[in-house]
Amino acid sequence: MSDTEKRINNLKIDPRIFTLKFGCQCNGECCNYGVYTDLKEFESIMEIKDKIKEGMDDSQTKDDKKWFEAPQKDEDFESGFAVGTELHNGKCVFLDKAGLCTLQKLAMSEGKHKWGYKPTYCILFPFTVYEETFTIDDEHIERLDHCNKYPEDDSTIYDSCTEELRHFFGEEGFRQLEEFRMEYISANKTLEKT
Ligand code: SF4
Ligand code: SF4
Structure with missing residues (x-):
């Protein structure tokens, strides 16, 4: 899980937060x-x-x-x-x-x-902190009847919850998170092409 070595506000960041499709409509x-x-x-x-x-x-x-x-x-x-x-x-x-x-x-x-x-x-x-890692609360999402069972568009969990992320990490932390997101997406696009 080398991608999660990135730390912001002393928490490792699970890069799945940048890509999971998610809609909050219930x-x-x-x-x-x-x-x-x-x-x-x-x-x-x-x-x-x-x-x-x-x-x-x-x-x-x-x-x-x-x-x-x-x-x-x-x-x-x-x-x-x-x-x-x-x-x-x-x-x-x-x-x-x-x-x-x-x-x-x-x-x-x-x-x-x-x-x-x-x-x-x-x-x-739908995020959580588990063992010093900022990640997705898959376990809770799974046991719910409606949560993210019928995503309506291509929004990611990151897009859907920007306000929460900004609040939790603070402006400087959120800036670092955004920087990491851009790096992660660009690295993965490069990998897709090779
Ligand atoms: S259960 Fe999921 S979809 Fe419903 S309000 Fe909570 S986070 Fe949003
Ligand atoms: S305390 Fe948390 S879990 Fe309880 S009603 Fe309020 S938002 Fe929901």
Whole structure:
């Protein structure tokens, strides 16, 4: 996997992110399994639990003891610990009956960035970070019924998720990613010709 030796923001980059065809057109079934948050994200969410409850509907539980699993060690998370969100009514506890994330709704209602309260791995999907590599979350995509099962055009996952990539890597990181993409595509075109 020599292509992944390229590192940006200390993460190896899986070059499949430049080429996989992907279309995001469903109603958010990616939230049906919950998400792993970093321990620090879990703590930040619990600090604003009362405001979160105000935005919940009757398909959600306001019992915050039912919101998260126990923390577990995971070196892919900044703090070294991951905390999974629980499911309620077959969906992440933070997903409302309209298919909207309560954390995102709250941030927007307060005039903050829409992803201000959202766990990083929610923003990243269909990408993920696994063993220090920025890659595609094939495992989660596979188990979903609609996600990328019927891509409508030739867009790549990279094209579909530019906003998320820019947000995650920052402007300088995204510039490096774009540079790597151009190098990768040009090298592979050269290989195709030979
Ligand atoms: S990432 Fe996949 S599951 Fe999530 S909204 Fe897009 S198509 Fe649907
Ligand atoms: S926290 Fe929000 S975006 Fe993340 S899985 Fe739950 S509902 Fe979806």
